[in-house]
Amino acid sequence: MNKLYIGNLSENAVPSDLESIFKDAKIPVSGPFLVKTGYAFVDCPDESWALKAIEAFSGKVELHGKLIEVEHSVPKRQSFNTAENNFSSCRVVVWLGVSRLLLHLS
Template sequence: MNKLYIGNLSSTVRAADIQQLFGERKLSIGQVLLKSGYAFVDCPDDNAAIKVIETLSGKVELHGKVIEVDYSVPKKHRSRKIQIRNIPPHLQWEVLDGLLAQHGIVENVEQVNTDSETAVVNVTYETKENAKTAIEKLNGHQFESYALRISYIPDEEALQLRCSDLGEERGGRSGREPGQSAGPAPSHKQLDVPLRILVPTQFVGAIIGKEGLTIKNVTQQTQSK
């Protein structure tokens, strides 16, 4: 969840300008990938990412244009999980729960610890359609003088399912006839070309796992590299 998208950039902006902007505001930043009119930056953790969004998005000009900052979640990876920021600190949770329930069944609400005086929560809806509706209806919703800010966030569970599907697709190309039971492939039927799966940057940390434990288990169990 630590990869951010920076949009509405002037054509004159350079990577060094973005790094300087972050440095002036004492915001943690990693690698900067600059494209035409937008860029991607890496943040060290969730708290740093939230601070960058709240500090810069819609509030700061760079080379004459007000920049937009949000989580980098491609459309095809947008799922049931969203993040709601700028929640009034004194708001009763029953009120927020009632508001969220207006747009679908909520499976989970988790508060995120931040340095901000306002609250931040991650919400998981039952369906992607519910999450999409909530973003469309609630983004900018006013609670007193506070306007809610809502974004999609990466769904690690959805990624795992996608990787599982890719594994099944690979198994389907193993040469078995329809209806034939799965079993060890004959030793002479090996893939000449290895299967390569490209993983979006924002999911790399989840796949590596704490101290590399997840990726070690994957490589041991699957013989992959």
């Protein structure tokens, strides 16, 4: 897994801050830093570079007064309330309604 999650970022962190940290450590990235409030994502060229970044930075590098955390990015779990799940739930309710209706007609 080459995608990294960078957490515990200051709200003042910008992509150029992270670019500098990675450049100073000579750890390449294979795309832009996607920075949100408090966290960021970046891709490394391969797994070995991702592991080197985790080892070099996580809990060891301070940015704007906060120690950053670096780890493999884990896909967000799918929410139960997706359109597909809502559709399935509706279908079950309809079938239950039909079953009840058939029971009342018998």
